[in-house]
Amino acid sequence: MKSIAVLPQGSVSHEALLHLFGNERLNVVHHKLISDVFLSTVEGKSDFSVIPIENTIEGSVSLHIDWLVNEVDLPMQAEWIYPSVQNLISTPGEFTDANGKKNFSGIVKILSHPVATAQCGQYIREHAPWAELESVGSTSEAVEIVKNNPGRGWAAIGTALGAATHGLEIVERQITDHDNNYTRFVLVGHDKIQLPRKSSGNKTSVLVTLPEDFPGALHQVLSTFAWRRLNLSRIESRPTKKKLGTYYFYIDVLEPIESILLQAAIEEIEALRCQVRILGSYPTYTYEEEKAEVQ
Numbered sequence: 001m002k003s004i005a006v007l008p009q010g011s012v013s014h015e016a017l018l019h020l021f022g023n024e025r026l027n028v029v030h031h032k033l034i035s036d037v038f039l040s041t042v043e044g045k046s047d048f049s050v051i052p053i054e055n056t057i058e059g060s061v062s063l064h065i066d067w068l069v070n071e072v073d074l075p076m077q078a079e080w081i082y083p084s085v086q087n088l089i090s091t092p093g094e095f096t097d098a099n100g101k102k103n104f105s106g107i108v109k110i111l112s113h114p115v116a117t118a119q120c121g122q123y124i125r126e127h128a129p130w131a132e133l134e135s136v137g138s139t140s141e142a143v144e145i146v147k148n149n150p151g152r153g154w155a156a157i158g159t160a161l162g163a164a165t166h167g168l169e170i171v172e173r174q175i176t177d178h179d180n181n182y183t184r185f186v187l188v189g190h191d192k193i194q195l196p197r198k199s200s201g202n203k204t205s206v207l208v209t210l211p212e213d214f215p216g217a218l219h220q221v222l223s224t225f226a227w228r229r230l231n232l233s234r235i236e237s238r239p240t241k242k243k244l245g246t247y248y249f250y251i252d253v254l255e256p257i258e259s260i261l262l263q264a265a266i267e268e269i270e271a272l273r274c275q276v277r278i279l280g281s282y283p284t285y286t287y288e289e290e291k292a293e294v295q
Contacts, residue, residue, distance in 0.1 A: 005040035010140035010162030016082035048189035074188035076280025108153030111142040199283035202256040209275040257281035
């Protein structure tokens with residue numbers, strides 16, 4: 001049985017993990033902090049870790065990418081997309097009037113992770129603009145706090161899985177401001193993995209560090225991909241943390257590492273005196289809505 005480290009029970013990361021593996025039996029190990037999720041696999045306490053690295057609305061999760069680059073050596077083994085669907089959650093019946101209708105006037109405080117709260121800003125302004133907003137470490141933590149404080153007018157923004165886990169009520173479903181709020185996750189670990197679904201393609205993540213004082217170096221790096229007609233789905237610069245003004249470039253190429261053209265491109269980049277590191281070559285999986293519903 002595979003052992004997989006992930007953020008707290010009922011988080012979006014937890015939902016995404018269950019979606020990826022379907023009905024396969026897993027040993028799921030939950031951690032409060034993303035650093036502990038990484039270190040679980042580094043230290044051999046789990047086989048893989050689930051890491052969110054990009055969101056449609058918020059963009060790249062820079063902290064997590066920096067961990068992959070600077071703190072650990074865990075190759076990416078799979079990538080998949082999952083919707084970040086947030087809901088308004090409370091203890092059962094707390095915001096329902098005598099006629100069974102929703103009544104938000106009793107909401108005193110709304111708790112959630114700051115990213116989730118920001119994704120639901122328009123909904124909050126329309127339905128409970130007076131409510132105090134409190135940031136906590138995760139959406140699942142917010143749901144647990146609400147569970148432990150019934151009758152105080154506290155609500156949480158969190159997942160359907162989080163509500164079900166703690167026996168709470170979903171007062172309003174899908175309250176995010178944008179319907180296309182998706183998160184990209186990667187599964188990292190030392191071993192290749194076989195998943196019970198068909199992939200939509202292959203991708204290789206490459207880290208390129210340019211030599212200092214080399215005019216036009218980035219243009220030449222990108223040209224090695226362009227003239228070979230290798231499709232890049234992402235390129236992002238991040239500081240090397242070694243010297244002010246020096247950067248590495250995180251590049252996703254829509255080819256497996258076995259591709260002769262990609263191998264030739266990497267050799268040409270190295271000939272330009274650039275440092276190249278392969279972060280992973282892995283299958284990618286698109287979101288299949290009918291398999292992801294949580295009751």
